[in-house]
Amino acid sequence: MSLTKSEYYKSELLNVRTVACRLAQKGKSDIESTDTNRLILPLRGVCVMHFSRGTEVIGEPNLSLILPAGRPYRVSHPVTAEDDCLVMEYSAGSFHDVLESVLLSASPGTHSFLSLPAIAVRNLICYRLAQNVASTLEVEETGLALLSYVLQHSRGDGKPGRRSSKLPRQIDVAKVVLLMHPEKNWSLTALARLLDCSPFYLTRTFREYVGVPLHRYQLHTRLAKSIDLLLDSNQDLITIALSLGFSSHSHFTSSFRQLVGVTPHKLREVASSCIAVETRRLLLAALS
Numbered sequence: 001m002s003l004t005k006s007e008y009y010k011s012e013l014l015n016v017r018t019v020a021c022r023l024a025q026k027g028k029s030d031i032e033s034t035d036t037n038r039l040i041l042p043l044r045g046v047c048v049m050h051f052s053r054g055t056e057v058i059g060e061p062n063l064s065l066i067l068p069a070g071r072p073y074r075v076s077h078p079v080t081a082e083d084d085c086l087v088m089e090y091s092a093g094s095f096h097d098v099l100e101s102v103l104l105s106a107s108p109g110t111h112s113f114l115s116l117p118a119i120a121v122r123n124l125i126c127y128r129l130a131q132n133v134a135s136t137l138e139v140e141e142t143g144l145a146l147l148s149y150v151l152q153h154s155r156g157d158g159k160p161g162r163r164s165s166k167l168p169r170q171i172d173v174a175k176v177v178l179l180m181h182p183e184k185n186w187s188l189t190a191l192a193r194l195l196d197c198s199p200f201y202l203t204r205t206f207r208e209y210v211g212v213p214l215h216r217y218q219l220h221t222r223l224a225k226s227i228d229l230l231l232d233s234n235q236d237l238i239t240i241a242l243s244l245g246f247s248s249h250s251h252f253t254s255s256f257r258q259l260v261g262v263t264p265h266k267l268r269e270v271a272s273s274c275i276a277v278e279t280r281r282l283l284l285a286a287l288s
Contacts, residue, residue, distance in 0.1 A: 001025060008129035011136070014143045015089040016129060021047070024077035033072045037095040038087055039147050040065040041114075041122050044228065045083025046176060050074040057111050058172055059083065060179055061119070061224050062217070064150045066110040079176050086126050088143050098144060102151045112150040113211055116260045117286035119224050120267060121146065124283070127231045127271050142284065149287040155211070170195045171209050174202065175217070182221045183245035188214070222246070223256060230268050237264055261286055 001024045009016040015036075028050055040059065047059040051073050057065060059075075067073065069092070077083070090098075114122070125142045128134035173195055178186070191214070192199040207213045212220065222244045229240045241252030257263050261282060262270075 001029070006130075009134075009139050011140065013091055013094050013140050016125075016139060016143065017087050018043070018126065018130075019085050019087055020082070021045070021077070021084070022082045024075075024081050024083075026076060026078050028074040028076045031072050031074055033070060034067055034089075035069055036089040037069050037092065038067040038089050039143075039150060040067060041086040041088070041146070043084040043086055043123070043126065046077070046079045046179060047083045048076045048078060050076065056172075058175060059085070060175065061228070062114055062179075062220060064112045064114055064118075064146075066150060066154065079180070086122060088146065090143070090147065094144065095147070098147050099151060102148060110154045112153040112155065114150075114224075115286065116220065116223050116227075117283050118146065118149055120227055120260050120262075121283045121287065123227050123231050124267070124271060131272060133272060145284050145287045170197055170202070171206060174206055174214070175210070178214070178218050178221055182218065182225055183243060185245060186218070219255065219259075223259060226252070226256065226264065227260070227267065230264055231271055240264075 002022045004020040004022070005017055006020075007015065007017040024047070041064050042059045042061050044061060049057045049059055049065060051057075051071070057063070059065060121142060125134060125139065129139065174191060177191065177194065188199040188203060192202045195202060203214060206217070210217060226240050226244055229235055229243075233240075235243075237252065238249045241249050244252070246252040246255070253263055253265075260267070
């Protein structure tokens with residue numbers, strides 16, 4: 001496995017970098033830990049974070065993950081051999097200030113399902129750091145806003161006393177299938193058959209343990225991928241829309257504006273702008 005780390009920002013408050021993992025093996029890595037409090041924001045690919053007592057969390061672009069200082073973990077890549085993450089490391093003081101403000105205690109495996117505005121904020125700050133157009137205040141304000149959002153919306157790892165040993169794997173496989181094929185028009189019957197369970201069982205348990213219904217998760221995944229393509233490719237909106245399973249450009253734009261809060265064109269426009277502060281603040285406001 002090869003890791004490429006690109007540091008974009010460093011201050012007394014927080015450090016920000018991207019980590020690109022390539023040629024990863026399917027097996028678990030050696031035990032790792034961190035001496036800082038980290039917010040892991042997967043950008044692309046799929047990995048699995050393994051914690052103590054058999055706790056596992058899939059690292060994928062719809063989620064964020066909190067890694068408190070000193071907590072051990074291992075990583076595996078059973079689906080893809082690569083992934084990219086945005087990593088924010090916080091000073092002890094800034095992390096605990098945010099933690100106290102939301103009255104939550106972080107624990108290994110604590111994760112949050114990111115809203116689409118949160119994903120837009122994440123990708124915007126990553127893009128603007130890479131382009132060297134983000135200001136100091138912008139980076140630090142965004143870093144603290146994302147941490148606060150994740151802590152407020154964090155959840156544990158399900159309800160172990162209520163689920164069978166087979167259930168977590170079925171839920172994980174369903175998520176991975178939708179992540180790997182967001183453009184496909186899945187039927188509930190076909191997806192349940194693939195997972196060897198009944199359609200009713202799948203839809204009920206997926207919503208209970210993921211927090212959103214299957215169709216919403218698929219739309220969320222499509223739009224999250226579209227944010228990535230808008231900022232990191234030159235594809236036109238029609239190509240992006242059709243490649244992700246939207247029926248038309250207007251269908252894509254309407255869904256995007258409704259759930260992200262701005263149009264695809266506006267997001268692309270604001271990405272490199274030094275003056276379009278209002279749109280960025282609109283997205284940040286959605287995190288509060």
